[in-house]
Amino acid sequence: MTDTPAQPIEKVSIIISRGSLEGVYPGLIMANGARMEGIEASLFFTFFGLEAIIKKRMHNLKVATVGNPAMHMPTLVGALPGMSSFATSMMKKEMEKLDIPPVGEFLTMIHDTGAEIYACRATVDMFHLKPDDFCPEVDGVISVGQFYEKAAGGQIIFT
Amino acid sequence: METLTIAGKTLALDADGNLANRNDWNEEIARELAAQEGIPELTPQHWAVINFMRSVFEKEGDAPSIRRLTKESGVDTKTLYQLFPKGPAKRAARIAGLPKPKGCI
Numbered sequence: 001m002t003d004t005p006a007q008p009i010e011k012v013s014i015i016i017s018r019g020s021l022e023g024v025y026p027g028l029i030m031a032n033g034a035r036m037e038g039i040e041a042s043l044f045f046t047f048f049g050l051e052a053i054i055k056k057r058m059h060n061l062k063v064a065t066v067g068n069p070a071m072h073m074p075t076l077v078g079a080l081p082g083m084s085s086f087a088t089s090m091m092k093k094e095m096e097k098l099d100i101p102p103v104g105e106f107l108t109m110i111h112d113t114g115a116e117i118y119a120c121r122a123t124v125d126m127f128h129l130k131p132d133d134f135c136p137e138v139d140g141v142i143s144v145g146q147f148y149e150k151a152a153g154g155q156i157i158f159t
Numbered sequence: 160m161e162t163l164t165i166a167g168k169t170l171a172l173d174a175d176g177n178l179a180n181r182n183d184w185n186e187e188i189a190r191e192l193a194a195q196e197g198i199p200e201l202t203p204q205h206w207a208v209i210n211f212m213r214s215v216f217e218k219e220g221d222a223p224s225i226r227r228l229t230k231e232s233g234v235d236t237k238t239l240y241q242l243f244p245k246g247p248a249k250r251a252a253r254i255a256g257l258p259k260p261k262g263c264i
Contacts, residue, residue: 038246112236
């Protein structure tokens with residue numbers, strides 16, 4: 001067997017489906033990181049992931065402290081008032097140290113790299129959202145079919 | 160170790176193909192490395208990015224994040240990607256004679 005060099009990744013389409021802080025950031029970091037490497041990237045927000053591109057919500061995403069065993073926090077403690085806000089502010093501080101921007105600034109930055117940002121048609125209809133609810137970086141509301149058309153020839157990453 | 164003969168000098172490269180020794184670097188070498196990356200001419204804005212990256216590396220041992228680069232060098236994100244269309248982090252570092260940046264942002 002001869003070793004052929006692996007084909008470099010040229011294009012990624014990243015789906016963000018969750019609306020917690022820790023659910024949104026991995027997709028944002030991967031999209032930005034792709035552009036830094038010269039890889040074409042687009043972001044598709046679906047279900048609760050839409051929280052990250054809704055103007056009124058995007059600046060208030062929280063870390064989930066309940067139902068997350070990796071927090072090493074008993075469920076009842078995680079449910080105490082203020083616990084999620086506390087965990088969120090801790091995580092935001094650590095992210096700032098690593099120069100990871102807040103969600104709004106990060107979306108602007110990613111959009112400025114030339115990446116495209118889309119919202120899922122089915123979710124927008126389900127939650128009765130209007131175009132005006134979204135931050136200006138959103139390039140459009142598209143169906144699953146359009147998503148696959150745009151993702152053609154690249155890798156799809158679901159987060 | 161791989162080498163590259165450029166601007167009349169034979170220079171050692173690291174595993175990523177970047178200059179192994181940043182003191183080998185000079186502006187003429189930067190212009191030739193840029194040409195290899197498909198950038199025919201380095202504009203004053205290219206130089207602003209390259210010089211900022213080198214000054215941060217000199218002090219801190221790693222290239223700055225893109226966020227810091229755009230905030231402190233005076234070149235915004237859109238322009239940065241126009242200057243280095245194949246990826247600013249990796250390409251600009253190579254042209255600046257620095258190793259590949261370690262950070263994720």
